[in-house]
Amino acid sequence: xxxxxxxxxxxxxxxxxxxxxxxxxxxxxxxxxxxxxxxxxxxxxxxxxxxxxxxxxxxxxxxxxxxxxxxxxxxxxxxxxxxxxxxxxxxxxxxxxxxxxxxxxxxxxxxxxxxxxxxxxxxxxxxxxxxxxxxxxxxxxxxxxxxxxxxxxxxxxxxxxxxxxxxxxxxxxxxxxxxxxxxxxxxxxxxxxxxxxxxxxxxxxxxxxxxxxxxxxxxxxxxxxxxxxxxxxxxxxxxxxxxxxxxxxxxxxxxxxxxxxxxxxxxxxxxxxxxxxxxxxxxxxxxxxxxxxxxxxxxxxxxxxxxxxxxxxxxx
Numbered sequence: 001x002x003x004x005x006x007x008x009x010x011x012x013x014x015x016x017x018x019x020x021x022x023x024x025x026x027x028x029x030x031x032x033x034x035x036x037x038x039x040x041x042x043x044x045x046x047x048x049x050x051x052x053x054x055x056x057x058x059x060x061x062x063x064x065x066x067x068x069x070x071x072x073x074x075x076x077x078x079x080x081x082x083x084x085x086x087x088x089x090x091x092x093x094x095x096x097x098x099x100x101x102x103x104x105x106x107x108x109x110x111x112x113x114x115x116x117x118x119x120x121x122x123x124x125x126x127x128x129x130x131x132x133x134x135x136x137x138x139x140x141x142x143x144x145x146x147x148x149x150x151x152x153x154x155x156x157x158x159x160x161x162x163x164x165x166x167x168x169x170x171x172x173x174x175x176x177x178x179x180x181x182x183x184x185x186x187x188x189x190x191x192x193x194x195x196x197x198x199x200x201x202x203x204x205x206x207x208x209x210x211x212x213x214x215x216x217x218x219x220x221x222x223x224x225x226x227x228x229x230x231x232x233x234x235x236x237x238x239x240x241x242x243x244x245x246x247x248x249x250x251x252x253x254x255x256x257x258x259x260x261x262x263x264x265x266x267x268x269x270x271x272x273x274x275x276x277x278x279x280x281x282x283x284x285x286x287x288x289x290x291x292x293x294x295x296x297x298x299x300x301x302x303x304x305x306x307x308x309x310x311x312x313x314x315x316x
Contacts, residue, residue: 001057001311002031006064006072009036010203014062017232020133021060024304025311038067048074058311063087064102073101080310082107084229092227096120105310110227111253125310128255130232131300132239138207139240145205145212148183149245149275152201152209152233153219155190163222166266170247171217173268182275185213210240215262215278215285217271218246225249230257238296241289243278245271257299260292 003025007018022034033054048071059072060080066088072079081103086092092113095102099122106117106124117124151171158164158172175186175196187201187209201209210216218234228251237244238260248263262278262285264270278285308314 002033002054003058003060003311004033004035004051004054004056004075006035006037006059006061006068008062009039014232016133016203016206017130018060018062020131021307024307025060028308028311030311037061037064038071040065040067043067043071051075063089069098069102078313079104080107081105083113084109084224084231086223092223096122107306107310109229112227123310125306127303127306129230129257129296129299129303130235131303132235132296133232134207134210134236134239138204139211140208142205142208142212145209147185147213148279149215149217150184150198150209150213151186151217152188152206154188155186155192158219159190159192166247167219170264170266170268170271171219180272182272184275206236207240210237210242213242214282215245215275216242218244220246220249220252225251228252230254235296235299238289238292239300241286241293243285243289244292245274245278257292257295260288260295262288 005018005022005025007022008015019034022032026032033056035051051071052074056075056077058078058080059075060082061072062082063085064072064087079102083095083106086095089095099120104123106122107127108114108117108124109127109130111126114124114126155172158167172186175192175194179196184196185198186196187198189200191197216237218237220229220231224231230252234244234246234257238257243262244260245262245264247266254261262274264274
């Protein structure tokens with residue numbers, strides 16, 4: 001089948017996820033076109049017509065910008081939308097009005113959203129964990145990333161919004177302050193320019209970072225955790241075996257993954273104490289991390305089995 005996969009530009013969230021899906025679909029034998037979303041830019045008529053002339057059988061995407069969705073609306077084909085973020089919508093429920101225009105089929109990591117889509121007779125497939133985009137060749141120990149602890153993601157709202165107050169108290173408060181002798185490094189845009197900020201991580205260094213740092217912090221955005229979603233960062237970290245430090249979100253069912261995660265109380269001292277404990281008992285936590293690797297490998301296989309079901313129309 002002829003499939004168009006739209007992805008965000010680097011370093012936005014789904015850049016690697018959607019490009020990896022394009023490669024996987026190609027390996028399955030499909031004719032795949034991986035296109036970057038417009039991000040609000042006005043396309044010329046020739047560009048739009050070229051996409052229409054491709055006459056795809058399927059369009060795959062996560063949430064897009066308005067201008068790219070306008071192109072999707074013009075296509076007469078199966079439209080698979082992985083709904084794990086409300087993107088440009090004001091509320092999660094706004095998505096239902098775009099059936100047929102933005103999507104014909106849904107994939108989601110929220111059981112609650114799956115139930116809602118089914119109640120509206122919308123074809124939907126639920127998956128528990130994202131696959132990991134990282135290959136073995138990406139997971140290279142690199143001494144400059146051999147931190148005691150690391151976090152990868154944008155600052156901005158995490159440093160200012162009330163909805164991130166719990167995470168801020170635990171992981172991001174006083175980044176230039178008293179973390180003691182812990183080498184804690186944060187990579188990404190929108191952070192205070194302190195000694196804790198490592199700048200923007202090169203796109204090909206995610207596996208290096210998580211294969212080199214002794215521990216890593218993962219969080220789930222409020223909108224996602226409210227619907228029980230586990231984001232792809234957990235899968236990427238887990239596939240590298242790094243001990244993952246996270247909060248125990250009561251709305252999230254970890255579906256067995258909780259055995260391999262390291263939960264903290266929502267305060268900095270709890271985080272500091274756990275980082276030191278892991279460093280001092282690294283062999284014990286490496287074994288736990290290796291079990292997490294196997295868990296993510298299994299969940300990655302399940303994700304692509306379910307994607308194949310949707311692509312081929314089986315059971316929907």
